[in-house]
Amino acid sequence: MKEEHKELPAPARSRYKLFKIMTISLFFIILFFSIGAVGVETTSSSSFCKTCHEMKPEYYTWKVSTHNEVDCANCHIGSGVKNYANAKANGLVQLYEKTTNTYTAPIQMPMEIPNLACKKCHNMTTRQVTPSGDLIIPHDKHLNKGIKCVQCHSGVAHGKVSERNVTFKSDYDKWDTTLGKSMMKNIKFRSPKMEDCIECHKAREVSTDCKTCHKTTMLPKSHKTTSFKTLTHGKMAEKDVKKCNNCHQYMSDDEIKLLEGKPAYQQFLSSGNVKESKITAQEYAKENTFCKKCHTSRPSSHMKGFIGQHGALANKDKQKCLACHEYQNTGKTVSSAPTCSSCHPASHIGKNWRDNHPIPVTGVQKPKQLCYTCHYKPKCSACHKE
Numbered sequence: 001m002k003e004e005h006k007e008l009p010a011p012a013r014s015r016y017k018l019f020k021i022m023t024i025s026l027f028f029i030i031l032f033f034s035i036g037a038v039g040v041e042t043t044s045s046s047s048f049c050k051t052c053h054e055m056k057p058e059y060y061t062w063k064v065s066t067h068n069e070v071d072c073a074n075c076h077i078g079s080g081v082k083n084y085a086n087a088k089a090n091g092l093v094q095l096y097e098k099t100t101n102t103y104t105a106p107i108q109m110p111m112e113i114p115n116l117a118c119k120k121c122h123n124m125t126t127r128q129v130t131p132s133g134d135l136i137i138p139h140d141k142h143l144n145k146g147i148k149c150v151q152c153h154s155g156v157a158h159g160k161v162s163e164r165n166v167t168f169k170s171d172y173d174k175w176d177t178t179l180g181k182s183m184m185k186n187i188k189f190r191s192p193k194m195e196d197c198i199e200c201h202k203a204r205e206v207s208t209d210c211k212t213c214h215k216t217t218m219l220p221k222s223h224k225t226t227s228f229k230t231l232t233h234g235k236m237a238e239k240d241v242k243k244c245n246n247c248h249q250y251m252s253d254d255e256i257k258l259l260e261g262k263p264a265y266q267q268f269l270s271s272g273n274v275k276e277s278k279i280t281a282q283e284y285a286k287e288n289t290f291c292k293k294c295h296t297s298r299p300s301s302h303m304k305g306f307i308g309q310h311g312a313l314a315n316k317d318k319q320k321c322l323a324c325h326e327y328q329n330t331g332k333t334v335s336s337a338p339t340c341s342s343c344h345p346a347s348h349i350g351k352n353w354r355d356n357h358p359i360p361v362t363g364v365q366k367p368k369q370l371c372y373t374c375h376y377k378p379k380c381s382a383c384h385k386e
Contacts, residue, residue, distance in 0.1 A: 060180030237281035251290035
């Protein structure tokens, strides 16, 4: 008996077509999300930020900062899907502005870094003392008073470059790691300044006594020796007067300007080199009013008969004399102390001294009594006989 064979109807072509469309669609969906995931991951990396010229200053300062292991996105994008989506949407706007060259320079952040970004790494409830071990900074109390982290630490990652006029379009090609280091070298742009602490305490009527913020008496061991004031402090200042300035600048009634010099970043941008400003301890002592209060007091050695002895004493230790006196008044420092040239003027021979004399002396051939108002008579009369 022969088996009967039934031919099954062929599948409709529409089914094959639908299957094909679904397969291709699934492929493109997977491809789209894969590329999107890679794109999101790439654009969220810190290295991606430097691909834009206008972000070079921020990138190279971050690279040499203490926060160089924290990706940009960790601080600049808030937590949550909404903030993340807003950041990526804003990135498209920035891409358009870059392409059309319509972005604003220097770059400014649309909003400050929130405290939550800092709390991801820092425990504010236990952060009581700074790394120096001397300062008492109860961070939780500051936060409870509504003080934001960035009010004190705004320069920790970028050294406040946007405030220092070095992030304009003409400067982008000059930025590299070397310039980043120069910009971050000055601690005053990275760390909180004592002036800010004092101003904030005064505004909030909080004590500004040293013991309010400092655990110790603030007096270094080297300052406690009996010979420090009369013998050793000048020699220590000569070795590192900037170290002295860290504390003593706040004791001066006037601002210390001799140490300012030309900022390192300006030197680098103009010449490619950085030279630190240097002054002597003597120059510093003549500008800091805290030092001048002591240095302008007549020492016990400068009493009766000192004029006749001072030459021999000066020959033994000229640097000791220069702590209060100058060879001549150069105008670099302001001092009421007599200079060497007050009594020992240079020879007049071959010099047009009459042209620069403060009062007319045309026709005067020998000193008059009026001359001795300023000049030292015994010195003048050694040559000019009456």
